[in-house]
Amino acid sequence: MTEIWSYLAQQPLLWLTATLAAFLIGMALFRAAGQSPFANPSLIAMGLLAVLLAVTGTPFATYFEGAQFVHFLLGPATVCLALPLYDNLPKVRQAALPLLAALLVGAVTGIVAVLAIGKAFGLAPAILASMAPKSATAAVAIGVSEQLGGSPTLTAMMVMMTGLTGAMVATPLLNLLGIRDWRARGFAVGVAAHGFGTARAFQVHPTAGAFAGLGMGLNAMMTAILAPILLRLF
Amino acid sequence: MIAAFLIILACQLAGEVFSRTTGLPIPGPVLGMALMLLGLRLSPWLRQTVRPVAEGILRNLLLLFVPAGVGAAGHLVTLGANTLPVVLAVAGSTVLAIIAGALAFKAVAALSGLRPEEGP
Numbered sequence: 001m002t003e004i005w006s007y008l009a010q011q012p013l014l015w016l017t018a019t020l021a022a023f024l025i026g027m028a029l030f031r032a033a034g035q036s037p038f039a040n041p042s043l044i045a046m047g048l049l050a051v052l053l054a055v056t057g058t059p060f061a062t063y064f065e066g067a068q069f070v071h072f073l074l075g076p077a078t079v080c081l082a083l084p085l086y087d088n089l090p091k092v093r094q095a096a097l098p099l100l101a102a103l104l105v106g107a108v109t110g111i112v113a114v115l116a117i118g119k120a121f122g123l124a125p126a127i128l129a130s131m132a133p134k135s136a137t138a139a140v141a142i143g144v145s146e147q148l149g150g151s152p153t154l155t156a157m158m159v160m161m162t163g164l165t166g167a168m169v170a171t172p173l174l175n176l177l178g179i180r181d182w183r184a185r186g187f188a189v190g191v192a193a194h195g196f197g198t199a200r201a202f203q204v205h206p207t208a209g210a211f212a213g214l215g216m217g218l219n220a221m222m223t224a225i226l227a228p229i230l231l232r233l234f
Numbered sequence: 235m236i237a238a239f240l241i242i243l244a245c246q247l248a249g250e251v252f253s254r255t256t257g258l259p260i261p262g263p264v265l266g267m268a269l270m271l272l273g274l275r276l277s278p279w280l281r282q283t284v285r286p287v288a289e290g291i292l293r294n295l296l297l298l299f300v301p302a303g304v305g306a307a308g309h310l311v312t313l314g315a316n317t318l319p320v321v322l323a324v325a326g327s328t329v330l331a332i333i334a335g336a337l338a339f340k341a342v343a344a345l346s347g348l349r350p351e352e353g354p
Contacts, residue, residue, distance in 0.1 A: 046303035067301035078263035082270035106335025113327035121319035139261035188335035199295035224259030
């Protein structure tokens with residue numbers, strides 16, 4: 001038994017299978033919870049796998065040997081966001097001005113707020129630099145963070161935290177605000193919470209998903225420009 | 235299906251090459267998305283070929299974040315005493331950014347006379 005385990009634990013097969021299984025459990029619990037945004041299937045899967053890795057004493061690098069096949073698809077998935085965007089192009093053109101306003105205001109608010117709250121708590125400059133680009137998609141956020149003297153590892157974690165927050169709070173928050181327009185709902189989430197927020201938006205409505213994908217893409221660019229400028233104010 | 239995957243990967247690859255050679259602060263996949271959008275506008279064949287695969291991938295977008303999330307969970311302990319301030323700053327600013335972005339959209343939509351589109 002231990003022999004089989006020590007063989008399988010080193011193979012990509014085991015952890016790829018575990019990742020898919022954990023996600024399906026997450027989806028089942030999400031449905032059982034009446035599709036509540038707080039029962040996010042990804043969050044459940046992450047929790048299950050983190051516990052499993054800790055219990056079996058498996059290093060993350062070993063886990064990632066298997067999970068990288070899933071992780072790799074993030075890039076192609078981003079390319080695929082062009083399809084819903086294409087389907088919604090007339091709507092995007094009509095709403096160009098409001099979208100531009102939401103992009104600017106959402107991007108600036110995200111960066112300034114995280115820096116202001118972090119500074120108020122007395123966080124060190126290196127942590128502030130790591131937090132500044134956290135609303136952007138991981139590749140951009142990590143690049144900007146390094147350029148500003150932050151830590152790539154910390155930034156990757158904060159990007160994930162941002163995505164989870166956005167995915168969980170967006171629906172109740174936007175309902176509370178009385179924002180009913182799918183374009184506004186999706187776009188604001190994509191700008192504030194990148195691809196993870198976009199994934200949640202697709203779970204709710206295709207138009208929201210399309211606009212979230214657009215928001216994610218545009219804020220990748222916006223963050224790269226704004227984060228270095230705004231960090232200097234703090 | 236293979237053709238669709240090839241097109242998607244080729245867009246990403248072209249995006250990566252463009253991003254690296256120009257030093258643009260935009261990641262390769264996002265440039266690949268722009269390139270794909272251009273292709274979809276030009277070619278009905280491309281739309282037909284890519285659609286089933288793209289829709290399949292996008293339906294399962296949430297799965298793709300799981301490995302990175304497991305990695306992030308492992309690093310949570312490294313925050314130590316800074317955990318609570320970081321969580322509050324990151325979560326709080328994300329909430330504020332969603333509110334600000336959505337309200338900005340609503341305000342400018344009203345000013346520019348954009349017809350509202352019903353949601354939930």
